[in-house]
Amino acid sequence: MHASGPVDREGLTVPSQEHTGEEADLAGADRIGSELVRLIRLLERAFAQYQAEYPDAVERATYLLLVHLVNDGPRRSSALAEAVHSDPSTVSRQIGHLVRLGLVERRADPDDGRATLLAATDEGRRVFEENRRLRNQTIAAMIAHWSPSDRQQLGTLLARFTTDFENYRSRSTEAGPGDAAAADRS
Known part of the structure; x- marks a missing residue:
């Protein structure tokens, strides 16, 4: 057509x-x-x-782990892997890199002394905040010529689209592999 x-x-x-x-x-x-x-x-x-x-520089996928730890607080590696939809072994390798850089630390889980929690260090939070500041300055400069209502509308619609995308993907995944593949065909 x-x-x-x-x-x-x-x-x-x-x-x-x-x-x-x-x-x-x-x-x-x-x-x-x-x-x-x-x-x-x-x-x-x-x-x-x-x-x-x-x-x-830290790879984008690895940095995402730091973002989750800063925003959501300490968590177990398995919960972090689930949050970023990644394989636990991949997350383990990436966390090792963040630990070596001093951005993340391992702590004993106060609820279960045998388990370990991952937490952003002060340096990790500082790096996150600096990156966020730079990102926000760049975006603000890119759309400075937009009207305030257009900037507001973009934020609103982008948040709505992202939420709907996330919810749709969750429903597709819950439906099963065959159903998800059919739903994702383009």
Whole structure:
């Protein structure tokens, strides 16, 4: 099926007034999907450039563990692996790296002395806060020319989309591998 109608700056068909029902839904989803792919590529390029400039920087997946420990507090490795949807052995290796850097420490679990909790150190919290500050300054500079209502609307819609994406993925996973694969086909 060849799409016709107005196109945006990326050459993608823009949903028009003549689309109805499912066609409009799919055209809108195509536009959103294309923009998400574009954003992900830009983010990956920015992360790769950052890694090239700072070869000792913590990998993005490893840094995510620190983010969870700062935001959610100390937790067991298994709970952390579940929170980031990763394999426990991968998380164990990544945590080892964060411990060597002094960003995370292992502590005895006060409820079960045989178990270990992982916790962000003061240095880990400092690194997290500094990265967050830099990220926020960059985003603020990028959208400084937007109206306050547009900035607010982006935050609101992005939070809504992220929550719906997370909930949809959870439901798809709970439905089973075959059902999830069918739900994720594009």
